[in-house]
Amino acid sequence: MKYISTRGNAPELSFEEAMLTGLARDGGLYVPESIPTLSADEIAALAGKSYEEAAFVVMRPFVGDAFTDEEFKGIIARAYASFRHAARAPLVQLAPNHYLLELFHGPTLAFKDFAMQLIGQLFQFSLARRNERVTIVGATSGDTGSAAIEAFRGLSNVDVFILFPHGRVSPIQRKQMTTPEDSNVHALALDGDFDDCQAKLKDMFNDFDFRDGVKLAGVNSINWARVLAQVVYYFTSAVSLGAPHRKVSFTVPTGNFGDIFAGYIAKKMGLPIDRLVIATNQNDILHRTMETGAYTKEGVTPSISPSMDIQVSSNFERALFDAYGRDGGAVAQLMEELKDGSFAISQGAMETLREHFDSGRASEEETNATIASEFTATSEVLCPHSAVGVKVAGAYLGEVPMVTLATAHPAKFPDAVEAAMGARPALPPHMADMMDKDERVTRVPNDLGALEALIKERIAQR
Numbered sequence: 001m002k003y004i005s006t007r008g009n010a011p012e013l014s015f016e017e018a019m020l021t022g023l024a025r026d027g028g029l030y031v032p033e034s035i036p037t038l039s040a041d042e043i044a045a046l047a048g049k050s051y052e053e054a055a056f057v058v059m060r061p062f063v064g065d066a067f068t069d070e071e072f073k074g075i076i077a078r079a080y081a082s083f084r085h086a087a088r089a090p091l092v093q094l095a096p097n098h099y100l101l102e103l104f105h106g107p108t109l110a111f112k113d114f115a116m117q118l119i120g121q122l123f124q125f126s127l128a129r130r131n132e133r134v135t136i137v138g139a140t141s142g143d144t145g146s147a148a149i150e151a152f153r154g155l156s157n158v159d160v161f162i163l164f165p166h167g168r169v170s171p172i173q174r175k176q177m178t179t180p181e182d183s184n185v186h187a188l189a190l191d192g193d194f195d196d197c198q199a200k201l202k203d204m205f206n207d208f209d210f211r212d213g214v215k216l217a218g219v220n221s222i223n224w225a226r227v228l229a230q231v232v233y234y235f236t237s238a239v240s241l242g243a244p245h246r247k248v249s250f251t252v253p254t255g256n257f258g259d260i261f262a263g264y265i266a267k268k269m270g271l272p273i274d275r276l277v278i279a280t281n282q283n284d285i286l287h288r289t290m291e292t293g294a295y296t297k298e299g300v301t302p303s304i305s306p307s308m309d310i311q312v313s314s315n316f317e318r319a320l321f322d323a324y325g326r327d328g329g330a331v332a333q334l335m336e337e338l339k340d341g342s343f344a345i346s347q348g349a350m351e352t353l354r355e356h357f358d359s360g361r362a363s364e365e366e367t368n369a370t371i372a373s374e375f376t377a378t379s380e381v382l383c384p385h386s387a388v389g390v391k392v393a394g395a396y397l398g399e400v401p402m403v404t405l406a407t408a409h410p411a412k413f414p415d416a417v418e419a420a421m422g423a424r425p426a427l428p429p430h431m432a433d434m435m436d437k438d439e440r441v442t443r444v445p446n447d448l449g450a451l452e453a454l455i456k457e458r459i460a461q462r
């Protein structure tokens with residue numbers, strides 16, 4: 001299996017190379033050159049299999065000869081061993097034809113663990129075999145940083161540095177990043193906001209001496225291996241609701257378009273998905289794009305579902321690439337136009353996008369009301385992101401079973417949930433003492449030279 005760039009001007013890579021590289025050299029995103037399919041019989045045979053067994057069947061065609069079957073099974077087993085629910089991604093019923101897919105039973109209580117835990121094990125395996133070390137640096141506004149730290153902590157071939165804006169992440173998110181004791185984990189509180197963290201990260205990747213010197217690697221949501229890991233739970237949940245004999249729809253709380261793009265890949269692989277509904281909060285660039293055909297940046301307004309507060313949705317480029325008949329030149333042109341704030345999507349490409357995706361938006365008031373009303377109706381406590389999904393899904397309920405993705409545990413956002421429904425969600429028992437644990441964090445100035453010096457010094461100490 002070869003991987004090609006969405007901008008058509010970067011070398012073709014193997015699965016392993018695409019995973020270790022992240023972003024393509026032409027600025028594009030890697031996608032498989034073709035999408036493998038599973039037959040209806042192969043999909044039906046997933047029924048009754050464990051999550052790990054299904055993950056192997058779904059992901060195997062994408063990895064090529066990077067690993068033997070036994071090696072890949074071992075990687076998958078280690079990735080999901082730390083999840084707290086035997087089903088990994090259990091379904092609960094909200095209403096006669098509406099189900100919630102709980103994706104928050106991993107170590108950091110958000111769906112990002114599904115991809116990060118896998119990518120941690122994939123990196124460790126590949127690097128150990130190549131006898132290489134890498135330095136992973138990430139910038140986070142909350143969930144991604146803790147998921148990356150949990151995935152890479154204690155791994156011998158990796159140092160992980162996470163930059164977060166000092167004083168601007170929630171207490172739980174900060175504790176998740178600062179309390180792991182492993183010596184390869186480095187939490188850095190930067191004097192600045194999230195945009196400063198991201199800008200510093202970009203500067204480090206553009207400083208080629210530094211980048212090559214410390215073997216910098218990225219694991220942000222455009223990494224193909226992260227998308228691939230998320231394809232699996234579309235299969236497991238649809239099969240448990242009767243696929244491939246019955247169609248199933250999904251509503252996905254969306255920010256960077258990674259999670260819902262995984263659903264699109266599942267559909268391309270042969271899973272009978274009826275509707276894929278993009279659910280946005282008040283930062284609704286994707287919903288506006290689906291309505292108008294114009295992709296236009298606007299400022300971000302902070303919301304109670306912060307992991308979906310985005311201005312530009314990076315993985316949407318992968319959907320555009322397909323909608324434009326896999327014409328990398330056309331995508332490169334659109335991304336050039338976006339530098340001035342906006343681009344218009346051709347009529348043909350919009351028709352293709354609308355064939356696959358529906359969309360909706362939930363306001364802050366609607367999100368709050370949904371948390372309260374779902375708790376009253378079903379006793380299910382929704383996090384604000386999941387509540388955006390449930391609200392938007394409401395307009396698409398019908399004969400086809402609808403699965404809404406619950407992307408985080410409500411206890412990660414206790415203030416918002418308490419304000420909406422009057423009760424404060426508790427952390428799961430195994431994490432209850434987290435708020436009392438000692439923190440290990442280094443405060444850093446918003447200065448590239450100082451950051452790079454600190455990272456080099458820490459690596460030299462290991």
Ligand SMILES: *Cc1c(COP(=O)(O)O)cnc(C)c1O
Pocket residue numbers: 110111112143144221253254255256257258259260307308385407408
């Ligand atoms: C990251 C995140 C999202 C958005 O997922 P994308 O793949 O970026 O669309 C939604 N909810 C939560 C809780 C998240 O952490």
